Amino acid sequence: MKLKETIIGERDIILSDDVVNILGPKLELRNCNLTLNCAADALVLAGVVVQGGSIVSTHGLINFHFERISLNDVRIFGSYIGVDFGHWESPSFYPIKSLDLSRANLHQCRLINCDVSEVKLPSWPCFAVQHPQQAVSYIASVSWPGTMGTSMRVCADQDEGCVAVVLNAENLAKRAGVSVNEVRCLVEGVPGVNIS
Numbered sequence: 001m002k003l004k005e006t007i008i009g010e011r012d013i014i015l016s017d018d019v020v021n022i023l024g025p026k027l028e029l030r031n032c033n034l035t036l037n038c039a040a041d042a043l044v045l046a047g048v049v050v051q052g053g054s055i056v057s058t059h060g061l062i063n064f065h066f067e068r069i070s071l072n073d074v075r076i077f078g079s080y081i082g083v084d085f086g087h088w089e090s091p092s093f094y095p096i097k098s099l100d101l102s103r104a105n106l107h108q109c110r111l112i113n114c115d116v117s118e119v120k121l122p123s124w125p126c127f128a129v130q131h132p133q134q135a136v137s138y139i140a141s142v143s144w145p146g147t148m149g150t151s152m153r154v155c156a157d158q159d160e161g162c163v164a165v166v167l168n169a170e171n172l173a174k175r176a177g178v179s180v181n182e183v184r185c186l187v188e189g190v191p192g193v194n195i196s
Helices: 132-141 148-156 169-176 180-187
Strands: 006-009 012-016 021-023 027-030 033-037 043-045 048-051 054-062 069-072 075-081 099-107 109-112 126-130 162-168
Touching: 099 126, 099 162, 126 132, 126 180, 132 148, 132 162, 148 162, 148 169, 148 180, 162 169, 169 180
Parallel strands: 006 027, 012 033, 021 043, 027 048, 033 054, 048 069, 054 075, 075 099
Antiparallel strands: 109 162, 126 162
């Protein structure tokens, strides 16, 4: 599907894997429900404004960057792994405001150049480390089980524009060979951690 140079209101838009879906430039979606039935390599964002509505990933979106898209008052549903929300160079051109991630399943996802206080974060077993750069020394000082140390060090080793990293405790526990409760006990002391 290719959508550009138009304003679309209150529609259900379904993107599938059978074509490369190109959204933009100069596309505005108002109170639309955007369903992503596609993988990251079948989705291109080239200048999109999404005002209201929702974005749903039905099969799980992996390693994608919501970069050239402005998200304002948007609800996010589905599973996302290694996904970035925000723009590194032009946050004022592609702002993120009032983003609702509370019903999404996120792991190793970053919020970039946005006001994290305007973002509804997902609840446990997901948790966020806000301003992860400030947690580097703490994370380096902890003896983490299994592969969890590597995951936490990667979480903290972020450029300044990264305002939060969201991880999933179930994924961390499975890879580290520990319980979800053990993960919670370990991450509760991390500076900037947000567990809801």
